[in-house]
Amino acid sequence: MAKAQSKRELILDIAEASVLSKGFGGTSIDEIISAADITKSGFFYHFRDKNHLARALLQRYLDTENAILDDIFDRARDLHGDPLHSFLIGLKLFAELMEDLPNGHPGCLVATVAYSERMFDQEVRDLNRQAILAWRERFLGVLKEIAAIYPPRDDVDLMTVADMITGTVEGGIVLSRAVGETAVLPQQIVLLRSYIRLLFSPAL
Amino acid sequence: MAKAQSKRELILDIAEASVLSKGFGGTSIDEIISAADITKSGFFYHFRDKNHLARALLQRYLDTENAILDDIFDRARDLHGDPLHSFLIGLKLFAELMEDLPNGHPGCLVATVAYSERMFDQEVRDLNRQAILAWRERFLGVLKEIAAIYPPRDDVDLMTVADMITGTVEGGIVLSRAVGETAVLPQQIVLLRSYIRLLFSPAL
DNA sequence: ATGACCACTGTACCGGCGGTCAAGTCGCGG
DNA sequence: CCGCGACTTGACCGCCGGTACAGTGGTCAT
Known part of the structure:
Protein backbone atom coordinates (compact mmCIF):
# COMPACT_ATOMS: atom_id res chain seq x y z
CA MET A 1 0.00 0.00 0.00
CA ALA A 2 1.96 2.98 -1.24
CA LYS A 3 1.46 6.43 0.27
CA ALA A 4 -1.40 8.24 -1.37
CA GLN A 5 -0.41 11.34 -3.33
CA SER A 6 -3.95 12.65 -3.65
CA LYS A 7 -7.25 12.33 -1.78
CA ARG A 8 -8.59 10.32 -4.71
CA GLU A 9 -5.77 7.80 -4.41
CA LEU A 10 -6.21 7.76 -0.63
CA ILE A 11 -9.90 6.91 -1.05
CA LEU A 12 -8.96 4.09 -3.44
CA ASP A 13 -6.32 2.76 -1.01
CA ILE A 14 -8.76 2.70 1.91
CA ALA A 15 -11.63 1.34 -0.18
CA GLU A 16 -9.47 -1.44 -1.64
CA ALA A 17 -8.36 -2.65 1.80
CA SER A 18 -11.92 -2.52 3.09
CA VAL A 19 -13.45 -4.26 0.08
CA LEU A 20 -10.91 -7.07 0.32
CA SER A 21 -11.66 -7.69 3.99
CA LYS A 22 -15.42 -7.05 4.12
CA GLY A 23 -16.62 -7.40 0.57
CA PHE A 24 -18.00 -4.63 -1.59
CA GLY A 25 -21.47 -4.60 -0.06
CA GLY A 26 -19.96 -4.63 3.41
CA THR A 27 -17.86 -1.55 2.75
CA SER A 28 -19.62 1.70 3.66
CA ILE A 29 -18.87 5.08 2.17
CA ASP A 30 -19.19 6.67 5.64
CA GLU A 31 -16.38 4.45 6.85
CA ILE A 32 -14.17 5.32 3.87
CA ILE A 33 -14.71 9.07 4.24
CA SER A 34 -13.98 9.09 7.96
CA ALA A 35 -10.78 7.07 7.40
CA ALA A 36 -9.76 9.36 4.54
CA ASP A 37 -10.70 12.47 6.56
CA ILE A 38 -12.93 13.81 3.84
CA THR A 39 -16.63 14.74 3.66
CA LYS A 40 -19.32 12.78 1.88
CA SER A 41 -19.57 15.52 -0.72
CA GLY A 42 -15.84 15.22 -1.24
CA PHE A 43 -16.22 11.53 -1.93
CA PHE A 44 -19.02 12.05 -4.45
CA TYR A 45 -16.97 14.73 -6.16
CA HIS A 46 -14.47 12.02 -7.14
CA PHE A 47 -16.88 9.12 -7.72
CA ARG A 48 -20.43 9.57 -8.92
CA ASP A 49 -21.59 6.50 -6.99
CA LYS A 50 -20.35 3.21 -5.55
CA ASN A 51 -20.31 1.62 -9.00
CA HIS A 52 -17.86 4.21 -10.29
CA LEU A 53 -15.71 3.59 -7.24
CA MET B 1 -31.98 -25.97 -4.94
CA ALA B 2 -34.44 -28.42 -3.39
CA LYS B 3 -37.95 -27.33 -2.42
CA ALA B 4 -38.02 -25.87 1.08
CA GLN B 5 -39.98 -27.89 3.61
CA SER B 6 -40.09 -25.14 6.21
CA LYS B 7 -39.88 -21.35 6.27
CA ARG B 8 -36.47 -21.64 7.91
CA GLU B 9 -35.16 -23.75 5.05
CA LEU B 10 -36.81 -21.40 2.56
CA ILE B 11 -35.01 -18.44 4.13
CA LEU B 12 -31.72 -20.34 3.88
CA ASP B 13 -32.37 -21.25 0.23
CA ILE B 14 -33.12 -17.65 -0.72
CA ALA B 15 -30.27 -16.23 1.37
CA GLU B 16 -27.74 -18.67 -0.08
CA ALA B 17 -28.62 -17.77 -3.66
CA SER B 18 -28.47 -14.06 -2.85
CA VAL B 19 -25.21 -14.27 -0.91
CA LEU B 20 -23.56 -16.15 -3.77
CA SER B 21 -24.59 -13.54 -6.33
CA LYS B 22 -24.29 -10.31 -4.30
CA GLY B 23 -22.01 -11.15 -1.42
CA PHE B 24 -23.02 -11.25 2.22
CA GLY B 25 -22.91 -7.51 2.78
CA GLY B 26 -24.88 -6.96 -0.40
CA THR B 27 -27.70 -9.25 0.70
CA SER B 28 -30.46 -7.43 2.58
CA ILE B 29 -32.81 -9.02 5.08
CA ASP B 30 -35.70 -7.02 3.61
CA GLU B 31 -35.04 -8.65 0.27
CA ILE B 32 -34.93 -12.14 1.80
CA ILE B 33 -38.15 -11.69 3.76
CA SER B 34 -40.10 -10.34 0.81
CA ALA B 35 -38.91 -13.25 -1.37
CA ALA B 36 -39.73 -15.73 1.40
CA ASP B 37 -43.11 -14.04 2.02
CA ILE B 38 -42.41 -13.61 5.70
CA THR B 39 -42.22 -10.60 8.04
CA LYS B 40 -39.05 -9.14 9.52
CA SER B 41 -40.02 -10.40 12.97
CA GLY B 42 -40.54 -13.85 11.46
CA PHE B 43 -36.99 -13.74 10.15
CA PHE B 44 -35.55 -12.70 13.52
CA TYR B 45 -37.53 -15.45 15.19
CA HIS B 46 -35.37 -17.97 13.29
CA PHE B 47 -32.05 -16.09 13.29
CA ARG B 48 -31.00 -13.72 16.05
CA ASP B 49 -29.00 -11.59 13.58
CA LYS B 50 -27.21 -11.72 10.23
CA ASN B 51 -24.24 -13.50 11.82
CA HIS B 52 -26.43 -16.38 12.96
CA LEU B 53 -27.86 -16.59 9.47
C1' DA C 1 -5.53 41.87 -9.57
C1' DT C 2 -8.85 39.28 -11.26
C1' DG C 3 -11.37 35.67 -12.71
C1' DA C 4 -11.81 30.87 -13.77
C1' DC C 5 -11.29 26.40 -12.22
C1' DC C 6 -10.17 22.61 -9.15
C1' DA C 7 -10.76 20.22 -5.01
C1' DC C 8 -13.08 20.16 -1.93
C1' DT C 9 -16.73 21.64 2.71
C1' DG C 10 -21.45 22.36 4.96
C1' DT C 11 -25.98 21.46 5.46
C1' DA C 12 -30.19 19.53 4.73
C1' DC C 13 -32.72 15.93 3.06
C1' DC C 14 -34.56 11.06 1.30
C1' DG C 15 -35.60 6.11 1.50
C1' DG C 16 -33.61 1.59 2.58
C1' DC C 17 -31.50 -1.45 5.84
C1' DG C 18 -30.02 -3.96 10.23
C1' DG C 19 -31.91 -4.53 14.37
C1' DT C 20 -35.10 -4.12 18.71
C1' DC C 21 -39.30 -4.40 21.25
C1' DA C 22 -43.83 -5.67 22.95
C1' DA C 23 -48.04 -7.70 22.15
C1' DG C 24 -50.98 -10.58 19.58
C1' DT C 25 -52.61 -14.67 16.41
C1' DC C 26 -53.21 -19.32 14.81
C1' DG C 27 -52.83 -24.31 14.48
C1' DC C 28 -51.54 -28.52 16.65
C1' DG C 29 -50.44 -32.18 20.11
C1' DG C 30 -51.15 -33.72 24.85
C1' DC D 1 -58.46 -26.38 26.66
C1' DC D 2 -53.81 -25.36 27.53
C1' DG D 3 -49.32 -24.53 26.11
C1' DC D 4 -46.06 -24.09 22.69
C1' DG D 5 -43.97 -23.23 18.27
C1' DA D 6 -44.27 -20.48 14.38
C1' DC D 7 -45.15 -16.88 13.17
C1' DT D 8 -47.74 -11.43 12.44
C1' DT D 9 -48.49 -6.38 13.49
C1' DG D 10 -46.67 -2.19 14.04
C1' DA D 11 -43.83 1.21 16.01
C1' DC D 12 -39.30 2.66 16.52
C1' DC D 13 -33.86 3.57 16.21
C1' DG D 14 -29.54 4.90 13.97
C1' DC D 15 -26.55 3.92 9.99
C1' DC D 16 -25.95 3.98 5.02
C1' DG D 17 -26.21 5.19 -0.07
C1' DG D 18 -27.35 8.88 -2.54
C1' DT D 19 -29.05 13.80 -4.02
C1' DA D 20 -28.90 18.74 -4.18
C1' DC D 21 -26.75 22.85 -4.04
C1' DA D 22 -24.51 26.87 -2.23
C1' DG D 23 -19.99 28.14 -0.60
C1' DT D 24 -14.66 28.35 0.10
C1' DG D 25 -9.63 28.41 -0.28
C1' DG D 26 -5.72 27.78 -3.25
C1' DT D 27 -3.50 27.92 -7.91
C1' DC D 28 -2.68 29.60 -12.30
C1' DA D 29 -3.09 32.18 -16.74
C1' DT D 30 -4.08 36.59 -18.50
Missing part, protein backbone atom coordinates in the same frame (compact mmCIF):
# COMPACT_ATOMS: atom_id res chain seq x y z
CA ALA A 54 -15.76 -0.14 -8.07
CA ARG A 55 -14.69 0.51 -11.63
CA ALA A 56 -11.80 2.78 -10.63
CA LEU A 57 -10.77 0.29 -7.95
CA LEU A 58 -10.75 -2.65 -10.34
CA GLN A 59 -9.02 -0.73 -13.15
CA ARG A 60 -6.23 0.45 -10.85
CA TYR A 61 -5.84 -3.04 -9.39
CA LEU A 62 -5.58 -4.68 -12.82
CA ASP A 63 -3.03 -2.12 -14.02
CA THR A 64 -0.70 -2.72 -11.08
CA GLU A 65 -1.10 -6.52 -11.20
CA ASN A 66 -0.35 -6.61 -14.90
CA ALA A 67 2.69 -4.41 -14.37
CA ILE A 68 3.95 -6.87 -11.74
CA LEU A 69 3.39 -9.84 -14.05
CA ASP A 70 5.15 -8.02 -16.92
CA ASP A 71 8.08 -7.28 -14.65
CA ILE A 72 8.43 -10.83 -13.31
CA PHE A 73 8.17 -12.66 -16.61
CA ASP A 74 10.35 -10.09 -18.42
CA ARG A 75 13.05 -10.62 -15.82
CA ALA A 76 12.65 -14.38 -16.16
CA ARG A 77 13.12 -14.00 -19.91
CA ASP A 78 16.38 -12.16 -19.30
CA LEU A 79 17.60 -14.94 -17.04
CA HIS A 80 17.04 -17.79 -19.49
CA GLY A 81 16.42 -17.86 -23.24
CA ASP A 82 14.53 -21.14 -23.33
CA PRO A 83 10.76 -20.55 -22.99
CA LEU A 84 10.16 -23.50 -20.63
CA HIS A 85 13.01 -22.69 -18.28
CA SER A 86 12.26 -19.00 -18.33
CA PHE A 87 8.61 -19.70 -17.48
CA LEU A 88 9.63 -21.99 -14.62
CA ILE A 89 11.92 -19.24 -13.32
CA GLY A 90 9.06 -16.76 -13.63
CA LEU A 91 6.78 -18.98 -11.55
CA LYS A 92 9.52 -19.33 -8.94
CA LEU A 93 9.95 -15.54 -8.79
CA PHE A 94 6.19 -15.18 -8.49
CA ALA A 95 6.04 -17.69 -5.62
CA GLU A 96 8.88 -15.85 -3.86
CA LEU A 97 7.08 -12.54 -4.25
CA MET A 98 3.94 -14.05 -2.67
CA GLU A 99 6.04 -15.55 0.10
CA ASP A 100 7.59 -12.20 0.95
CA LEU A 101 4.24 -10.52 1.61
CA PRO A 102 4.33 -10.16 5.41
CA ASN A 103 0.59 -10.58 5.99
CA GLY A 104 -0.03 -12.82 3.01
CA HIS A 105 -1.73 -11.78 -0.21
CA PRO A 106 -4.34 -9.09 0.55
CA GLY A 107 -6.81 -10.70 -1.86
CA CYS A 108 -7.78 -10.39 -5.52
CA LEU A 109 -10.41 -7.87 -6.56
CA VAL A 110 -11.29 -10.05 -9.55
CA ALA A 111 -12.52 -12.74 -7.15
CA THR A 112 -14.53 -10.29 -5.05
CA VAL A 113 -16.20 -8.92 -8.18
CA ALA A 114 -16.90 -12.47 -9.40
CA TYR A 115 -18.54 -13.24 -6.05
CA SER A 116 -20.63 -10.03 -6.01
CA GLU A 117 -21.60 -9.90 -9.70
CA ARG A 118 -25.10 -8.60 -9.11
CA MET A 119 -23.80 -5.62 -7.15
CA PHE A 120 -22.10 -4.14 -10.22
CA ASP A 121 -23.14 -2.83 -13.59
CA GLN A 122 -22.27 -4.51 -16.89
CA GLU A 123 -19.20 -2.32 -17.39
CA VAL A 124 -17.51 -3.57 -14.20
CA ARG A 125 -18.41 -7.17 -15.01
CA ASP A 126 -17.00 -6.78 -18.52
CA LEU A 127 -13.79 -5.29 -17.15
CA ASN A 128 -13.45 -8.30 -14.87
CA ARG A 129 -14.10 -10.71 -17.72
CA GLN A 130 -11.56 -9.03 -19.97
CA ALA A 131 -8.95 -9.21 -17.20
CA ILE A 132 -9.26 -13.00 -16.93
CA LEU A 133 -9.26 -13.36 -20.71
CA ALA A 134 -6.11 -11.20 -20.93
CA TRP A 135 -4.35 -13.45 -18.43
CA ARG A 136 -5.52 -16.46 -20.43
CA GLU A 137 -3.95 -15.02 -23.60
CA ARG A 138 -0.79 -13.97 -21.77
CA PHE A 139 -0.10 -17.47 -20.48
CA LEU A 140 -1.43 -19.22 -23.59
CA GLY A 141 1.20 -17.38 -25.66
CA VAL A 142 4.01 -18.62 -23.44
CA LEU A 143 2.63 -22.17 -23.31
CA LYS A 144 2.40 -22.34 -27.11
CA GLU A 145 6.05 -21.34 -27.36
CA ILE A 146 6.95 -24.04 -24.86
CA ALA A 147 4.82 -26.71 -26.54
CA ALA A 148 6.46 -25.97 -29.87
CA ILE A 149 9.79 -27.11 -28.43
CA TYR A 150 8.69 -29.57 -25.77
CA PRO A 151 5.67 -31.63 -26.82
CA PRO A 152 3.40 -32.03 -23.78
CA ARG A 153 3.47 -35.46 -22.20
CA ASP A 154 -0.28 -35.57 -21.74
CA ASP A 155 -2.96 -34.63 -24.23
CA VAL A 156 -4.00 -31.38 -22.58
CA ASP A 157 -5.68 -28.24 -23.92
CA LEU A 158 -3.17 -25.41 -23.61
CA MET A 159 -5.89 -22.84 -22.98
CA THR A 160 -7.04 -24.86 -19.99
CA VAL A 161 -3.43 -24.99 -18.76
CA ALA A 162 -3.26 -21.20 -19.18
CA ASP A 163 -6.43 -20.84 -17.08
CA MET A 164 -4.84 -23.11 -14.49
CA ILE A 165 -2.16 -20.49 -13.82
CA THR A 166 -4.78 -17.88 -12.94
CA GLY A 167 -6.95 -20.46 -11.20
CA THR A 168 -4.11 -21.65 -8.97
CA VAL A 169 -3.48 -18.12 -7.78
CA GLU A 170 -7.18 -17.40 -7.18
CA GLY A 171 -7.69 -20.72 -5.41
CA GLY A 172 -4.48 -20.30 -3.43
CA ILE A 173 -5.58 -16.89 -2.17
CA VAL A 174 -8.96 -18.25 -1.02
CA LEU A 175 -7.26 -21.14 0.81
CA SER A 176 -4.56 -18.94 2.34
CA ARG A 177 -7.13 -16.52 3.73
CA ALA A 178 -9.59 -19.17 4.89
CA VAL A 179 -7.04 -21.21 6.87
CA GLY A 180 -4.96 -18.19 7.87
CA GLU A 181 -1.72 -19.69 6.57
CA THR A 182 0.18 -17.27 4.36
CA ALA A 183 2.38 -20.10 3.09
CA VAL A 184 -0.42 -21.86 1.22
CA LEU A 185 -0.46 -19.53 -1.80
CA PRO A 186 3.31 -19.72 -2.55
CA GLN A 187 3.18 -23.49 -2.02
CA GLN A 188 0.40 -23.81 -4.58
CA ILE A 189 2.38 -21.80 -7.12
CA VAL A 190 5.43 -23.98 -6.57
CA LEU A 191 3.25 -27.06 -7.06
CA LEU A 192 1.85 -25.61 -10.27
CA ARG A 193 5.44 -25.15 -11.37
CA SER A 194 6.03 -28.83 -10.65
CA TYR A 195 3.13 -29.72 -12.94
CA ILE A 196 4.37 -27.49 -15.77
CA ARG A 197 7.82 -29.05 -15.49
CA LEU A 198 6.41 -32.57 -15.41
CA LEU A 199 4.08 -31.83 -18.33
CA PHE A 200 6.74 -30.49 -20.71
CA SER A 201 10.00 -32.10 -19.55
CA PRO A 202 11.24 -34.86 -21.84
CA ALA A 203 11.57 -37.89 -19.48
CA LEU A 204 12.66 -36.33 -16.21
CA ALA B 54 -24.31 -16.80 8.11
CA ARG B 55 -23.41 -19.61 10.48
CA ALA B 56 -26.52 -21.65 9.61
CA LEU B 57 -25.93 -20.98 5.92
CA LEU B 58 -22.31 -22.12 6.04
CA GLN B 59 -23.02 -25.16 8.21
CA ARG B 60 -25.78 -26.36 5.92
CA TYR B 61 -23.63 -25.76 2.84
CA LEU B 62 -20.68 -27.70 4.27
CA ASP B 63 -22.89 -30.63 5.28
CA THR B 64 -24.34 -30.99 1.79
CA GLU B 65 -20.98 -30.53 0.04
CA ASN B 66 -19.32 -33.12 2.25
CA ALA B 67 -22.18 -35.54 1.61
CA ILE B 68 -21.65 -35.09 -2.14
CA LEU B 69 -17.89 -35.69 -1.82
CA ASP B 70 -18.51 -38.78 0.33
CA ASP B 71 -20.91 -40.10 -2.25
CA ILE B 72 -18.62 -39.51 -5.23
CA PHE B 73 -15.45 -40.94 -3.76
CA ASP B 74 -17.30 -43.87 -2.16
CA ARG B 75 -18.73 -44.75 -5.56
CA ALA B 76 -15.27 -44.41 -7.10
CA ARG B 77 -13.95 -46.81 -4.47
CA ASP B 78 -16.59 -49.34 -5.47
CA LEU B 79 -15.59 -49.04 -9.12
CA HIS B 80 -11.88 -49.70 -8.61
CA GLY B 81 -9.91 -51.18 -5.69
CA ASP B 82 -6.62 -49.42 -6.46
CA PRO B 83 -6.37 -46.07 -4.63
CA LEU B 84 -4.84 -44.17 -7.57
CA HIS B 85 -7.31 -45.39 -10.15
CA SER B 86 -10.24 -44.97 -7.81
CA PHE B 87 -9.17 -41.39 -7.06
CA LEU B 88 -8.81 -40.63 -10.77
CA ILE B 89 -12.32 -42.04 -11.33
CA GLY B 90 -13.59 -39.90 -8.44
CA LEU B 91 -12.14 -36.76 -10.01
CA LYS B 92 -13.75 -37.69 -13.34
CA LEU B 93 -17.12 -38.18 -11.63
CA PHE B 94 -16.66 -34.84 -9.89
CA ALA B 95 -15.85 -33.08 -13.16
CA GLU B 96 -18.93 -34.66 -14.77
CA LEU B 97 -21.11 -33.51 -11.90
CA MET B 98 -19.81 -29.93 -12.35
CA GLU B 99 -20.36 -30.17 -16.09
CA ASP B 100 -23.98 -31.21 -15.65
CA LEU B 101 -24.90 -28.11 -13.65
CA PRO B 102 -27.02 -26.21 -16.21
CA ASN B 103 -26.04 -22.71 -15.04
CA GLY B 104 -22.58 -23.60 -13.82
CA HIS B 105 -21.53 -23.94 -10.20
CA PRO B 106 -23.54 -21.48 -8.10
CA GLY B 107 -20.45 -20.56 -6.06
CA CYS B 108 -18.76 -21.70 -2.88
CA LEU B 109 -19.77 -20.12 0.44
CA VAL B 110 -16.29 -20.84 1.82
CA ALA B 111 -14.84 -18.41 -0.72
CA THR B 112 -17.42 -15.70 0.03
CA VAL B 113 -16.72 -16.01 3.75
CA ALA B 114 -12.96 -15.87 3.08
CA TYR B 115 -13.49 -12.68 1.08
CA SER B 116 -15.73 -11.05 3.73
CA GLU B 117 -13.87 -12.19 6.86
CA ARG B 118 -14.38 -8.98 8.79
CA MET B 119 -18.15 -9.19 8.36
CA PHE B 120 -18.37 -12.33 10.50
CA ASP B 121 -17.64 -13.29 14.09
CA GLN B 122 -14.86 -15.68 15.11
CA GLU B 123 -17.23 -18.66 15.18
CA VAL B 124 -18.08 -18.35 11.47
CA ARG B 125 -14.43 -17.83 10.56
CA ASP B 126 -13.43 -20.90 12.57
CA LEU B 127 -16.13 -22.96 10.89
CA ASN B 128 -14.73 -21.91 7.53
CA ARG B 129 -11.19 -22.74 8.57
CA GLN B 130 -12.18 -26.17 9.85
CA ALA B 131 -13.96 -26.89 6.57
CA ILE B 132 -10.81 -26.31 4.53
CA LEU B 133 -8.70 -28.28 7.00
CA ALA B 134 -11.19 -31.18 6.82
CA TRP B 135 -10.89 -31.23 3.02
CA ARG B 136 -7.11 -31.14 3.39
CA GLU B 137 -7.23 -34.21 5.66
CA ARG B 138 -9.73 -35.98 3.43
CA PHE B 139 -7.55 -35.71 0.35
CA LEU B 140 -4.28 -36.15 2.24
CA GLY B 141 -5.49 -39.56 3.45
CA VAL B 142 -6.17 -40.70 -0.11
CA LEU B 143 -2.88 -39.28 -1.43
CA LYS B 144 -0.89 -41.08 1.28
CA GLU B 145 -2.51 -44.35 0.25
CA ILE B 146 -1.62 -43.66 -3.36
CA ALA B 147 1.96 -42.61 -2.58
CA ALA B 148 2.52 -45.81 -0.57
CA ILE B 149 1.99 -47.81 -3.77
CA TYR B 150 3.08 -45.32 -6.45
CA PRO B 151 6.04 -43.21 -5.37
CA PRO B 152 5.49 -39.64 -6.64
CA ARG B 153 7.64 -38.69 -9.61
CA ASP B 154 8.43 -35.28 -8.22
CA ASP B 155 9.47 -34.34 -4.69
CA VAL B 156 6.17 -32.77 -3.65
CA ASP B 157 4.56 -32.24 -0.27
CA LEU B 158 1.40 -34.35 -0.20
CA MET B 159 -0.42 -31.83 2.01
CA THR B 160 0.16 -29.18 -0.64
CA VAL B 161 -1.18 -31.59 -3.27
CA ALA B 162 -4.23 -32.15 -1.04
CA ASP B 163 -4.77 -28.37 -0.84
CA MET B 164 -4.45 -28.23 -4.62
CA ILE B 165 -7.63 -30.30 -4.98
CA THR B 166 -9.62 -27.75 -2.98
CA GLY B 167 -7.74 -24.85 -4.56
CA THR B 168 -8.46 -26.02 -8.11
CA VAL B 169 -12.18 -26.11 -7.38
CA GLU B 170 -12.17 -22.70 -5.67
CA GLY B 171 -10.07 -21.17 -8.44
CA GLY B 172 -12.13 -22.88 -11.13
CA ILE B 173 -15.35 -21.45 -9.70
CA VAL B 174 -13.92 -17.90 -9.64
CA LEU B 175 -12.74 -18.24 -13.26
CA SER B 176 -15.99 -19.83 -14.46
CA ARG B 177 -18.08 -17.04 -12.94
CA ALA B 178 -15.76 -14.22 -14.00
CA VAL B 179 -15.60 -15.21 -17.68
CA GLY B 180 -19.12 -16.61 -17.77
CA GLU B 181 -18.02 -19.96 -19.18
CA THR B 182 -19.50 -22.85 -17.25
CA ALA B 183 -17.03 -25.26 -18.88
CA VAL B 184 -13.97 -23.78 -17.15
CA LEU B 185 -14.53 -25.46 -13.77
CA PRO B 186 -14.92 -29.02 -15.10
CA GLN B 187 -11.94 -28.43 -17.42
CA GLN B 188 -9.80 -27.42 -14.46
CA ILE B 189 -10.78 -30.55 -12.54
CA VAL B 190 -9.92 -32.72 -15.53
CA LEU B 191 -6.55 -30.98 -15.78
CA LEU B 192 -5.93 -31.55 -12.08
CA ARG B 193 -6.68 -35.21 -12.76
CA SER B 194 -4.03 -35.14 -15.49
CA TYR B 195 -1.49 -33.85 -12.97
CA ILE B 196 -2.35 -36.50 -10.37
CA ARG B 197 -2.00 -39.19 -13.03
CA LEU B 198 1.29 -37.77 -14.27
CA LEU B 199 2.61 -37.39 -10.72
CA PHE B 200 1.93 -40.95 -9.61
CA SER B 201 1.98 -43.02 -12.80
CA PRO B 202 5.11 -45.13 -13.23
CA ALA B 203 6.48 -44.03 -16.64
CA LEU B 204 3.34 -43.30 -18.66
